[in-house]
Amino acid sequence: MRFLVTGAGGQLGSDLLRVLAGTGHEVAGLTRAELDVTDPAAVEKVVADLRPDLVLNAAAYTAVDAAEADEDAALRLNGEGPANLAKVCALHGGGVVHVSTDYVFDGTATRPYEPGDPTAPRSAYGRTKLAGERAVRELLPERSWVVRTAWVYGESGGNFVRTMARLEGEKDTLDVVDDQRGSPTWSRDLAAGVVALAEARPRPGIYHCTNSGDTTWYGLARAIFAELGADPERVRPTTTDRFPRPAPRPAYSVLSSAGWVAAGLPALRPWDQALHAAFSEVGDALRP
């Protein structure tokens, strides 16, 4: 198959390229500098030239708090970007795998969210990501797959794991919120999941893909300290109201993998095993 990976310089995008490198597929990975997905003419030209079987869209506006102050900019990238890709693929015959987020839900559930559960984003970021999901599904209903994920960390960029690894060296103790629950997901495992879906091309629609199991940010921070060889007791539980942020965070973000597994796709390993593997395989990039 021929793949086009957009946002190829990001956490997921760069891991998609790493995973695809071992598959024998033809792959073009384009960073933001090489393809701005908000530019319809540029998207048209690249897709017409490359004629990918599938576009894997890892380009996104992921600055959740900044989006509250500039929802238009977030919408251009998270809404119009995937719409541009879907429109051009509708014309040229390819499909789109578009990556989305747990933030499309309001976080009030008490059991894992299924793909068909009602969406109710509470943040600008969540609203713009939902707009992108809808655009792709409406413009390319027969050849589009939305993959929602959550709590992603990888080798590049700012993420919770790298932040905790830095703070471990700077502070004696650390207060971390213990009232938000989700599934930490290594971008390498997510990339492998996205490639498995792209190869299998199950029924078009919405799928959930995270490492399995769940914890709180506090639980994750303790596990990171343990991976660093530091004492997890230095991490202390606190509550969200002690850390006001511009964008509200969902209290409960766990995504059900039932539909993913029912489609014959491999469940991702438990989050703590993935974290251990990430520190074993790319630990130098996670540590400061």
Ligand SMILES: NC(=O)c1ccc[n+]([C@@H]2O[C@H](COP(=O)([O-])OP(=O)(O)OC[C@H]3O[C@@H](n4cnc5c(N)ncnc54)[C@H](OP(=O)(O)O)[C@@H]3O)[C@@H](O)[C@H]2O)c1
């Ligand atoms: N990170 C998470 O915790 C999380 C959780 C749930 C869902 N997701 C979703 O997972 C996907 C991948 O996220 P990620 O963590 O890999 O994000 P990321 O590291 O921020 O990567 C996003 C990439 O998009 C690029 N980009 C920005 N504007 C662009 C444009 N106009 N055209 C093309 N590329 C552009 C960015 O380039 P620059 O760096 O140069 O700006 C960056 O390389 C996204 O759809 C995100 O919404 C992420």
